[in-house]
Amino acid sequence: MLIDRHGGPEVIRLGQVATPAPAAGEVLIRVACAGVNPADWKCREGYLSAFMQATFPFVLGFDASGVVAAVGAGVTGFVRGQRVFAQTGVGAGQWGSYAEYVAVGQDCVVPIPDNVGFAEAAAVPTPALAAWTGLFDDGALRPGQTVLVHGGAGAVGTFAVQLARAAGATVAATCSAARRDALMALGCDLAIDYRASDIGAAVRAWAPAGVDLVLDAVGCGTLPMGLDLLRPGGTLVAILTLASGDHGPDPAEAARRGVRTAIAFSKMPSGARLAEIAALLHSGRLRPPRIECLPLEQAAQALELVRSGQAASKLVLQVC
Structure with a gap:
């Protein structure tokens, strides 16, 4: 084609x-x-x-x-x-x-x-590598941390939820009500219906001190309070849509709040990371x-x- x-x-x-x-x-x-x-x-x-x-x-x-x-x-x-x-x-x-x-x-x-x-x-390849880059290369995710995946039911979000869980993190994700059960089955600890719930209130009730990492896989301003959800020193990683006006979070505002931002972007050939993803697929820890x-x-x-x-x-x- x-x-x-x-x-x-x-x-x-x-x-x-x-x-x-x-x-x-x-x-x-x-x-x-x-x-x-x-x-x-x-x-x-x-x-x-x-x-x-x-x-x-x-x-x-x-x-x-x-x-x-x-x-x-x-x-x-x-x-x-x-x-x-x-x-x-x-x-x-x-x-x-x-x-x-x-x-x-x-x-x-x-x-x-x-x-x-x-x-x-x-x-x-592309959605799993995007999730990996956002979580580990840019987000520096470590075991025991808390993560919010915005857009958990999409391909990138589905992989991000599973990869974060496999890394020993505790994971919340936004999704539609129809996809809640599917995300919970993948190991999500909290699935937030973005249509019916106040995302900020739900996250603060779940992680009162804020989360360590927000991975925004939706963009276009659909998570305007993203920086508010982070603990001091936390990170918001955006996967840009390239849509007009979607420039990601404001680094200056993040610095003022004592948090940081990053734009997910692969910095190495995909094979080494894809091989690690293949091993997780083989073990059944990733679907x-x-x-x-x-x-x-x-x-x-x-x-x-x-x-x-x-x-x-x-x-x-x-x-x-």
């Missing part, structure tokens, strides 16, 4: 291109499934142009699962036919996973655990979110469902 320019769903088309050949250090993956992420439609519309330069025609898709089709010079540890999943190089302007084949740097490719299917694996599979040809519709917030599950495209 190609785009020839930035724009809305009308710019996506089905097309034929040459099968990529893996360069030195790359793994060529025959794609089974491609994860659908908010970053994909933002890439389609040009929101990521400040970070990447797309050469048209361009193939979208940050996340892939499939089997190794070939390896480039210098690649070790991967064999033809091996089941793998990866975060592609779309963020660096390379072609992505909405295609039968994608070439990915070996540092971003990881074997799929035996207990995980292709569709589940494709749903993991992918609910998944709905659509055929590759419905990529435009899938992106619109994600963009509009109407997707009830994590969407995955069936490729091969």
Whole structure:
């Protein structure tokens, strides 16, 4: 599925291109499934142009699962036919996973655990890595701390709740009433219905001194009292939506209050972190979110469902 320019769903088309050949250090993956992420439609519309330069025609898709089709010079540890999943190089302007084949740097490719299917694996890399970065790299989460995940029922939030629990933290999350039981089943200690409850009052009743970490996976000003929920020295980490006006928390205001803020941003190749996530998937301590599979040809519709917030599950495209 190609785009020839930035724009809305009308710019996506089905097309034929040459099968990529893996360069030195790359793994060529025959794609089974491609994860659908908010970053994909933002890439389609040009929101990521400040970070990447797309050469048209361009193939979208940050996340892939499939089997190794070939390896480039210098690649070790991967064999033809091996089941793998990866975060592609779309963020660096390379072609992505909405295609039968994608070439990915070996540092971003990881074997799929035996207990995980292709569709589940494709749903993991970008949201799980975003959650990991926010919690541990930027949030410096430690065992015994308290965390509020704002947007706990989304893909990033689902992984964040589980990763925080696996790290020994106590976790609260905001969600709709319909998703409360599902979040509690993942180990959430407190699920707050953001429509019916005062989030600030609920958090203060649960953690009177304030929480150690707030991970805001929603943005757009939907948690205006976020800094108020932190204990002295606590941290608010925002995962930016890139929507107009969504600049994240104010660092100056945070400093005045004796807390700090951070913008979640991966600072290393994804493979090392993805391997740790794969180990948690294999052990059963981490589960992918609910998944709905659509055929590759419905990529435009899938992106619109994600963009509009109407997707009830994590969407995955069936490729091969």
